[in-house]
Amino acid sequence: MLKPPEHQVAGHQARDGRLGPVVDGSGLFYKPLQSDDRGANELTFYTSFSSEPRIPTRIRSFFPGFQGTQLLHASDGSGLHPHLVLDDLFAGLRLPSVIDLKIGSRTWFPSAPEDYFRKCLAKDRKSTSALLGFRISGLQVNDEDCRWRPSHDEVRQFNAKDVFRILRRFVSSDPASDCEPNCAFASAVYGGAEGVLAQLLELKAWFEDQTLFHFYSASVLVAYDKDGSQDGRRPNRVRVRLVDFAHVLDGNGVIDHNFLGGLCSLIKFISNILKDPDNISNSNAL
Amino acid sequence: MLKPPEHQVAGHQARDGRLGPVVDGSGLFYKPLQSDDRGANELTFYTSFSSEPRIPTRIRSFFPGFQGTQLLHASDGSGLHPHLVLDDLFAGLRLPSVIDLKIGSRTWFPSAPEDYFRKCLAKDRKSTSALLGFRISGLQVNDEDCRWRPSHDEVRQFNAKDVFRILRRFVSSDPASDCEPNCAFASAVYGGAEGVLAQLLELKAWFEDQTLFHFYSASVLVAYDKDGSQDGRRPNRVRVRLVDFAHVLDGNGVIDHNFLGGLCSLIKFISNILKDPDNISNSNAL
Numbered sequence: 001m002l003k004p005p006e007h008q009v010a011g012h013q014a015r016d017g018r019l020g021p022v023v024d025g026s027g028l029f030y031k032p033l034q035s036d037d038r039g040a041n042e043l044t045f046y047t048s049f050s051s052e053p054r055i056p057t058r059i060r061s062f063f064p065g066f067q068g069t070q071l072l073h074a075s076d077g078s079g080l081h082p083h084l085v086l087d088d089l090f091a092g093l094r095l096p097s098v099i100d101l102k103i104g105s106r107t108w109f110p111s112a113p114e115d116y117f118r119k120c121l122a123k124d125r126k127s128t129s130a131l132l133g134f135r136i137s138g139l140q141v142n143d144e145d146c147r148w149r150p151s152h153d154e155v156r157q158f159n160a161k162d163v164f165r166i167l168r169r170f171v172s173s174d175p176a177s178d179c180e181p182n183c184a185f186a187s188a189v190y191g192g193a194e195g196v197l198a199q200l201l202e203l204k205a206w207f208e209d210q211t212l213f214h215f216y217s218a219s220v221l222v223a224y225d226k227d228g229s230q231d232g233r234r235p236n237r238v239r240v241r242l243v244d245f246a247h248v249l250d251g252n253g254v255i256d257h258n259f260l261g262g263l264c265s266l267i268k269f270i271s272n273i274l275k276d277p278d279n280i281s282n283s284n285a286l
Numbered sequence: 287m288l289k290p291p292e293h294q295v296a297g298h299q300a301r302d303g304r305l306g307p308v309v310d311g312s313g314l315f316y317k318p319l320q321s322d323d324r325g326a327n328e329l330t331f332y333t334s335f336s337s338e339p340r341i342p343t344r345i346r347s348f349f350p351g352f353q354g355t356q357l358l359h360a361s362d363g364s365g366l367h368p369h370l371v372l373d374d375l376f377a378g379l380r381l382p383s384v385i386d387l388k389i390g391s392r393t394w395f396p397s398a399p400e401d402y403f404r405k406c407l408a409k410d411r412k413s414t415s416a417l418l419g420f421r422i423s424g425l426q427v428n429d430e431d432c433r434w435r436p437s438h439d440e441v442r443q444f445n446a447k448d449v450f451r452i453l454r455r456f457v458s459s460d461p462a463s464d465c466e467p468n469c470a471f472a473s474a475v476y477g478g479a480e481g482v483l484a485q486l487l488e489l490k491a492w493f494e495d496q497t498l499f500h501f502y503s504a505s506v507l508v509a510y511d512k513d514g515s516q517d518g519r520r521p522n523r524v525r526v527r528l529v530d531f532a533h534v535l536d537g538n539g540v541i542d543h544n545f546l547g548g549l550c551s552l553i554k555f556i557s558n559i560l561k562d563p564d565n566i567s568n569s570n571a572l
Contacts, residue, residue: 105391105392105543105544105547106391106392110411110416110417121407125396130396131396131540132540132543133540133541133543133544160538160540164539208550208553208554209554211554252446253450254417254418254419254446254551254554255419255550255551255554257391257418257419257547257548257550257551258391258419258547260546260547260550261391261543261544261546261547261548261550262543262547264494264541264543264546264547265540265541265543267494268494268495268497268540268541
């Protein structure tokens with residue numbers, strides 16, 4: 001029984017007769033191949049990445065498992081359509097808080113066609129990408145009895161100050177409130193050996209070295225769940241994943257300095273929150 | 287007795303009646319304040335940096351010492367003109383090899399005026415900045431009895447493959463030759479505790495953390511001398527410096543992800559040469 005994924009916070013959604021990904025509820029995520037070059041590019045990336053022997057095992061676990069392609073009835077009712085079959089990143093999470101962070105101060109690549117380049121450049125300058133090295137593409141924050149999930153339009157208008165605040169609000173109780181975020185779950189989600197910071201630092205070390213791929217317009221997806229622990233409130237199952245590979249290029253012996261720079265910027269924000277969860281000076285700087 | 291600096295490889299030159307920097311031959315370098323905002327910006331940076339207590343001593347040594355300003359007769363004959371008084375980075379070097387590397391995949395800053403933004407963007411796309419995260423702004427390679435110093439026009443046309451090759455040629459004997467670079471001095475210049483790589487890694491660690499300044503359009507200058515050693519050929523006095531601060535902005539609590547990304551890209555190239563000086567596969571990748 002396929003249905004739209006409940007916790008998808010960014011990208012095309014399989015609702016209201018539109019084409020979008022679906023999940024089977026048993027751990028698989030079906031992403032329709034986009035009809036222009038993007039679909040073919042993403043499939044090429046997954047195929048190449050899957051068989052690439054130079055990817056360390058630990059790094060591989062940051063990427064969705066790839067199970068091939070499958071023809072499925074498209075969610076827009078247009079008939080059979082090829083889908084990438086990927087592991088569902090939210091499988092096993094009951095009430096995940098999720099944030100999608102598009103990494104890189106630019107989303108266009110040097111060889112991009114002129115119209116695509118102009119479109120990306122305008123978005124990078126208008127959003128926080130150029131300034132912060134990343135932008136938020138979507139999020140939801142769940143707590144026991146409330147949820148905060150800003151609309152696409154709200155997300156598009158986030159400025160640098162909003163981003164500072166949202167990275168704190170993402171790990172706060174009472175996320176739907178407009179009060180100053182309390183960062184109650186900062187150390188449990190961002191800190192520790194399996195926390196977000198530790199995982200981002202692993203990714204960073206790989207990006208300092210790898211020259212295989214350049215990840216334009218890709219995202220770091222962070223998810224955690226408050227369910228399943230003793231007091232029902234302690235966050236667990238912190239997941240950091242890379243997603244959206246429609247614009248991955250061959251690295252040609254050069255590191256992905258654009259992604260790496262943005263990743264380091266995100267790491268710095270997360271570090272600052274961990275060092276001083278009560279201090280709001282970061283969000284006041286801009 | 288002021289005269290144009292002999293080893294300046296990039297920027298405006300005080301020759302043929304033009305305005306440019308001069309040196310006194312006793313360790314000081316006089317840089318005329320540019321007449322638009324750039325001059326004022328650079329002075330503001332040096333003043334602010336000099337009195338900034340959060341700069342570690344080791345990091346300070348990567349910057350030219352700032353000795354204030356002085357009114358001097360301009361090299362273009364236009365009369366008295368304010369100059370920055372800086373330490374001459376090449377003092378004590380007899381026959382330096384020098385390369386000026388403009389760091390960052392973009393040289394424009396988010397708040398840049400539209401015409402400046404367009405000019406920078408065009409240069410970043412045309413040069414190797416967007417692709418590699420840095421570009422060569424000028425260089426000279428000296429050996430005992432030959433020198434290679436490409437013209438401004440040649441430098442402007444360097445592509446990614448040229449840059450790979452030049453970073454090897456910069457540490458090769460017989461630099462004027464068109465033969466495959468032999469990287470004879472790679473380990474002496476790039477390697478070791480005081481070599482280029484070690485110094486770049488120190489800078490990198492600082493850039494991962496510092497949120498005080500954003501260095502748009504600034505350069506890493508690398509210089510070494512083959513003079514003064516026992517056999518007259520062993521390079522020594524390897525210097526790595528940051529220069530050109532006309533477009534430094536307040537970091538506002540954000541790391542300089544643009545500079546950091548480009549710096550990491552350069553570091554990767556230098557590491558590759560050190561790991562495998564004979565291997566030309568890097569330069570063949572592109």
